[in-house]
Structure formats: C-alpha cells, structure tokens
Amino acid sequence: MAKILIVDDNLLNLELAADVLELDGFEVMTASSGRQSIExxxxxxxxxxxxxxxxxxxxxxxxxxxLDANAATSHIPVAVLTASAMKGDEERLLNSGFSAYLQKPIDPSNFSNQVAALLEG
Ligand SMILES: [Mg+2]
Structure with missing residues (x-):
C-alpha cells in the first residue's frame, strides 16, 4: 500500500487526515514541521x-x-493541503512547484479518493 507523509503544524488536522487515510489502508507517516518533513x-x-x-x-x-532540490527526494510528488482558497491561490501554488492542490478542511468521506487519484497521477 502507498506510503503517505502528512505534514501539518496543527496536530488535530494531522490526526484527522492520518486517521482517515489509515482507515482506508494507506501507510501513513506524520510530521509537524517543515524541517521534520524533510528528514x-x-x-x-x-x-x-x-x-x-x-x-x-x-x-x-x-x-x-x-524536497524538490534534493536528489534523494526530488522524485516524490508534494501536494499542498491548505485552507488558503483566495482567488488565484491554486494556480499560484501549482506554478510554484506543488504537484497538486487539496483544500482544507478535508472531507473525510472523499479524502482517500482524492489521495488515491494523486497517486495514479
Ligand atoms: Mg498550519
């Protein structure tokens, strides 16, 4: 099963996303900071x-x-998961290098489907 690393400084967000994906069979890892996510x-x-x-x-x-600049991780797609939903944000974030854009709050009934679709690429 696919391994997903979730990164969020808000532990409630982190646990919710992790629980949803684990219930649907993903192997989930979590990090609570950008620095930790890189390690x-x-x-x-x-x-x-x-x-x-x-x-x-x-x-x-x-x-x-x-992650994108490191040869050890540059092959790993990084999707942004954000509550930032101003007009133009999605395009700006995709242009800056994120491979996909997902909105918070997550919809627990659909989140695993969204993640699976990203893995199919
Ligand atoms: Mg945050």
Missing amino acids: MAVQMQPDLVLMDLRMPEMSGLEAMLV
Whole structure:
C-alpha cells in the first residue's frame, strides 16, 4: 500500500487526515514541521507528501522547494493541503512547484479518493 507523509503544524488536522487515510489502508507517516518533513521524506521515501502551507519557521512552500532540490527526494510528488482558497491561490501554488492542490478542511468521506487519484497521477 502507498506510503503517505502528512505534514501539518496543527496536530488535530494531522490526526484527522492520518486517521482517515489509515482507515482506508494507506501507510501513513506524520510530521509537524517543515524541517521534520524533510528528514522523514529522505529516510522513509514516501510515495506522496501532503504539505500544509502555513507553518512556523519553515513554510510548506519552503519545505517543498527543499524536497524538490534534493536528489534523494526530488522524485516524490508534494501536494499542498491548505485552507488558503483566495482567488488565484491554486494556480499560484501549482506554478510554484506543488504537484497538486487539496483544500482544507478535508472531507473525510472523499479524502482517500482524492489521495488515491494523486497517486495514479
Ligand atoms: Mg498550519
């Protein structure tokens, strides 16, 4: 089963997303900061990273750019998972290098389908 790394500084968001995906059979890893997500991605080689945008110290955008620039992780798709839904945000984030855009709050009844679709690419 696919390995998913979820990154969010909000532990409730992190647990909800992790629980939903685990119930549907994904292998889930979690990180609560951009820095931690980079270490975990290098070591665990997930099939997909779901990245929060607004985090202290290192934003999701910064973390994605580090993953993208590292030969050990540049092959891993990084989807942004964000409550940022202003007009133009999706296009801007995709242009900055995220492989996909998912909205928070997640819909627990559909979230696993969305993630599976990203894995099929
Ligand atoms: Mg956040």
